[in-house]
Every structure is written in C-alpha cells, then in structure tokens.
Amino acid sequence: MIMLFRGQIRAAGYFAVVLASLWLVSGNDSCRAEQSAVETDIRRDATVEAIERVMPAVVNIATETIINVRDPFDDMIRQFFDPYHRRQAPNSQLSLGSGVIIDEEGYVLTNDHVVRRADKIWVKLYTNDTPYEAKLISTNPKSDVALIKIMPRQHEKFAAVKFAKDDDLLLGETVLALGNPFGLGASVSKGILSSKSRSTPKENSQLDIPNWLQTDAAINPGNSGGPLLNLHGELIGLNVAILSDAQGIGFAIPVKLVNEALSEIFTPESSGKSLWFGARVRPGSVPLLVMNVQPQSPAEKAGLMAGDYVLKINGKQPKGFIDFNQQLVNGSSSEVPITIQRKAEIKSLVVKLIPEKDYFNADFVQQLLGIRLQELTPQLARAFGLNSRDGFVVVEVDKDSSAAQALEPGYLITAINGQTAQDMISAAKILQGKKRGEKVQLDVVAQHRRGAFISYRQGTVELTVR
Known part of the structure; x- marks a missing residue:
C-alpha cells in the first residue's frame, strides 16, 4: 500500500511537470504571436519610419518683429501668411515657417525669406514646447537659403537630418x-x-x-x-x-x-575672423569631399585638391561640415594639420590660413587692372549723388596699363563685371582667377565740371587683365 501511494505521488508529479511545460510552450507561442503582430504591423511602412526619424529635427521658426524689406519673395510671403499676417497684434510673435536641424550643435537650415525680416528669431522643436532663441549665422538671398543656430541650454545636443547624395533623385519616387x-x-x-x-x-x-x-x-x-x-x-x-x-x-x-549655398555661406571666410582658406567642402556625411580649390589660396599651397576626402583635422575626425569649419577657425594656431585621402593614398597636409585683407586688397586690384581704388566714403557718395556706399574711387592709374586710355583719378567705379562690391575684399574676389589678357568690364561714373556747373556721366569701360 505504501509503495502504491508513493507511485501515485510520483505519477502526479510527472503529470504536473507536463502540464507546466505545455503552459510555458503555449505562453511562449502567444508572446511570439503578439511580437510578430507588432513587427508585421502593416501601418509601419517606409513612410512612417522616415517621418519618425526626421520629425525630431524639424522646427517651427517664429520672429518677434518683422523688418519691412521689399524683395522678390514679398508676393509669396503675403500669399502664405495673409490673413495671419494682418491679424498679428503689435509686438506679438509671428510664425513665419519651418526649418530643419542639420547638425547636433543646433544649426538649422531654412529659407532666407523666412528669417530675413526678423529682429529676433525663436525656434520651437517638435519634441519640446519651450521655444529657444536663435541667431542668424549667414544667408544667401540668391539661393533663398539661410543658416541659423539654436542657443542651447547647457550642453544640449539635437537630432539632425541626413543629406541625400547630390542628384540622387528618381522621377516619380x-x-x-x-x-x-x-x-x-x-x-x-x-x-x-x-x-x-x-x-x-x-x-x-x-x-x-x-x-x-x-x-x-x-x-x-x-x-x-x-x-x-x-x-x-x-x-x-x-x-x-x-x-x-x-x-x-x-x-x-x-x-x-x-x-x-552652405559651402559659400558657412566658411572661414564668412566667419568673424575673415580667414582665407580657399577651398569648398561638400556638406553631408563624413568623410567630407573637397569640391573645389581656389588658385593661389592657402588650401592650394598646402596641396589640397578637388576630389580629396578629409579624414582628420587637428588630429581628429570631423563630426561633419559644421565641425570642420569651426575647427579651421577656432584653432589655437593659423597652421591647421589636415589628413586627406587621395584615391588610395593617405596624405598629411598643413594649411596656413591668412586674413583675407592680406591678399584681397587694393594692391591685388592694381596688379591686375593697373588702377588703385579707394573705398567710397559717405562724403564722396553724397558728392556723387549716390544713396549707396557700394563703389570705389580711382586714386591712381598706371601709365602702362589699358586703364590709362579710359580712366582718370576721381572716376567712380560702381560695378565690376556687373557685380557690386561692398568693400575692397569683395571687389578683389570678383577679379580672382582672372588670367592675363581676359577682359573686365567696369561701370563708371565720371564727374565733369564746366565753370560753376558739375555734371555726371555714366558708362562702361573694358580693361584688359595684365
């Protein structure tokens, strides 16, 4: 009887173990089914996933006040924001548009027409209702691209969008x-x-x-x-x-x-230090690609060439386009070590940045055209009846240049090859890369005095680069 009782207990134990095993298997199958249902949610397609990845980098841009500037985008802005624009009370914030973060430090890409009218700029994140103050870094009205920077709280980092490759576009995609x-x-x-x-x-x-x-x-x-x-x-x-x-x-x-546009508006040259680097690097994923190199520039003299890939700067891999330019400008020395890859070869270069004014100056212009220019002062502008200071006065003409037959000291240059220049650096840059024998067209204002009467004549003069 005792042996039978023990057998019954042993059999019941085996039976309980089998039931528990079956329950565990059933439970696991149920969990797998639920997990599979989540993983195969037909709603979660490529569209949803792309939006989830990028939306944290999308921002709303608002301004505290509006600056009245007449430009080619006025009609479009009026179309977009009326009647909202008319309903705004004085000194209230007006939402002007959107932007997208392109760097974890808080650099935001947007349209020039979105921020050009702003005295103050505020940015609101998709993930945070508290607005951040932002500042305008640079802008390019011709391309309608602007770069602003969020003023972070402490050491905040931000989600950033990734750039597609140039021309990686499929019609109908x-x-x-x-x-x-x-x-x-x-x-x-x-x-x-x-x-x-x-x-x-x-x-x-x-x-x-x-x-x-x-x-x-x-x-x-x-x-x-x-x-x-x-x-x-x-x-x-x-x-x-x-x-x-x-x-x-x-x-x-x-x-x-x-x-x-980014490679033009965010450079060592456009920084407050106005340093000449002389190369343009493509924004996007690392390694960064050198798109072009200016002749006689510090970049060319260091051996940098278009098509090179930047692997390191100051001994470290740059995080991206923004970081690369910041390291160029904010280094402790004007000599910046850069490691590049050219095809299968790794090269170490040293770029020595110089102030732009040391190269792009009145001497540079005189060397090419045979005329020495002086920036237009407010007094001279008024004397010529001009509302702008974008111009230069001819103060000297070289006798052995083509300018000797067409220009005299006192003439006013208002444009070079159809482009106005705000300062001597800008004027010299227009001439950069011109070769001996090439033609340069100047818009000229000449003053003529006849007794007590003064008249002004406008025209164009064509000079030959020497």
Whole structure:
C-alpha cells in the first residue's frame, strides 16, 4: 500500500511537470504571436519610419518683429501668411515657417525669406514646447537659403537630418514634405517627385522655378523652409513655395544647390575672423569631399585638391561640415594639420590660413587692372549723388596699363563685371582667377565740371587683365 501511494505521488508529479511545460510552450507561442503582430504591423511602412526619424529635427521658426524689406519673395510671403499676417497684434510673435536641424550643435537650415525680416528669431522643436532663441549665422538671398543656430541650454545636443547624395533623385519616387507650421506641431504631406530641376542656375543669378524640384506633395503655409525627404529619410530638398495659380504644384530647392549655398555661406571666410582658406567642402556625411580649390589660396599651397576626402583635422575626425569649419577657425594656431585621402593614398597636409585683407586688397586690384581704388566714403557718395556706399574711387592709374586710355583719378567705379562690391575684399574676389589678357568690364561714373556747373556721366569701360 505504501509503495502504491508513493507511485501515485510520483505519477502526479510527472503529470504536473507536463502540464507546466505545455503552459510555458503555449505562453511562449502567444508572446511570439503578439511580437510578430507588432513587427508585421502593416501601418509601419517606409513612410512612417522616415517621418519618425526626421520629425525630431524639424522646427517651427517664429520672429518677434518683422523688418519691412521689399524683395522678390514679398508676393509669396503675403500669399502664405495673409490673413495671419494682418491679424498679428503689435509686438506679438509671428510664425513665419519651418526649418530643419542639420547638425547636433543646433544649426538649422531654412529659407532666407523666412528669417530675413526678423529682429529676433525663436525656434520651437517638435519634441519640446519651450521655444529657444536663435541667431542668424549667414544667408544667401540668391539661393533663398539661410543658416541659423539654436542657443542651447547647457550642453544640449539635437537630432539632425541626413543629406541625400547630390542628384540622387528618381522621377516619380515618393517624397515627403515635413514642417512645423505656426508652432501647432508636425505637418506631413506625401507625394511624388514630379520634376527635377529643369536648368542649371546661371552664376550670380536669382534661383527660381526652373532651378527647383517640383512635387505634388502639399507645401502648406508655414511649411516653407522644412525638409523634402525621400523614403530613406534623407534630405533631397528644402521646401520653398507653391504655385498659386495651380493645384498640387509645390517646389523645393534641390539638395545639390543647398550644399553649394552652405559651402559659400558657412566658411572661414564668412566667419568673424575673415580667414582665407580657399577651398569648398561638400556638406553631408563624413568623410567630407573637397569640391573645389581656389588658385593661389592657402588650401592650394598646402596641396589640397578637388576630389580629396578629409579624414582628420587637428588630429581628429570631423563630426561633419559644421565641425570642420569651426575647427579651421577656432584653432589655437593659423597652421591647421589636415589628413586627406587621395584615391588610395593617405596624405598629411598643413594649411596656413591668412586674413583675407592680406591678399584681397587694393594692391591685388592694381596688379591686375593697373588702377588703385579707394573705398567710397559717405562724403564722396553724397558728392556723387549716390544713396549707396557700394563703389570705389580711382586714386591712381598706371601709365602702362589699358586703364590709362579710359580712366582718370576721381572716376567712380560702381560695378565690376556687373557685380557690386561692398568693400575692397569683395571687389578683389570678383577679379580672382582672372588670367592675363581676359577682359573686365567696369561701370563708371565720371564727374565733369564746366565753370560753376558739375555734371555726371555714366558708362562702361573694358580693361584688359595684365
């Protein structure tokens, strides 16, 4: 009897173990089924994933006051923000558009027309309702691209968008227009890439519809300045406008033109120190690509060439385009060590930056054209009846130059090859790269005195670079 009782207990124990095992298997199967259901959620497609990755980098941009500036984008701004603009009370914040963070330090890319009118700029993140104050770093009205910087709290880092490769565009591919209009939160519209930019922009010309991407994704009021993405969540354009006379036609500045604008407006030359580096590096993922190198520049003298990849600067890999330029400017020495890769070869170079004024000055202009110029003072501008100080007075003419036959001291130069220059550095840069024998056209104002009467004649003079 005792042996039978023990057998029964042993059998019951085995039975309990089997039941527990079956329960565990069943439970695991249930968990796997639930997990599989989550993983195969048909709603979570490439569109949703791209939005989730990038939306934390999308910001709303607002201003405290508006500066009245008349420019080519006035009609578009009025279309986008009326009647909101008219309803704004004095001294109230006006939401002007969106932007996208491109660097973890808080640098924000947006349209020039979004921030140009601002006395003060405020930025609100998608993930944070508390606005940050921001400052304008640089802007390019011709490309309608501007760079601002969020003033972080302590040592904050920010989510940043990734750039697509230049011209990595598929006609008809799905695109997403993101924004944060009026600080109301995320705004997303979906469409296709209807047309790539139709023409190559001319040098020093205003970008316009022929240079932009076209999409049927709705670019709503306030989305201007936000990112246009592909399904990889990469920036392929910067939302800029809609066509008022048509349905479903929006435009964005291609990332290639955005990169070109950034490489011009955020450089050692554009910094407060005005240092001459003389090379343009493509914004985007590392290693950074050197796009072009100016002749006779510190970069060229150091051995840097277009097509090189930057591996290190000051012994460290740059985090990105912004970090690279900051290290160039903020180093303890004007001599900056750079490690580059040229094809399969690794090279160590040292670039010695110099102040721009040490090279681009009156001596440089005189060497090329045979005339010595002086920047226009307010007194001289008034004497010539000009409202602007963008001009130069001829103070000396070399007798052995082509200028000796056309110019005299006292003549006023108002433009060089159709371009105005704010200072001597800008004037000299217009002439940079000109070779012996090339022609340079100057817009000239000459003063003529006849007794007590003074008259002014305007014309153009063509000089030969010597």
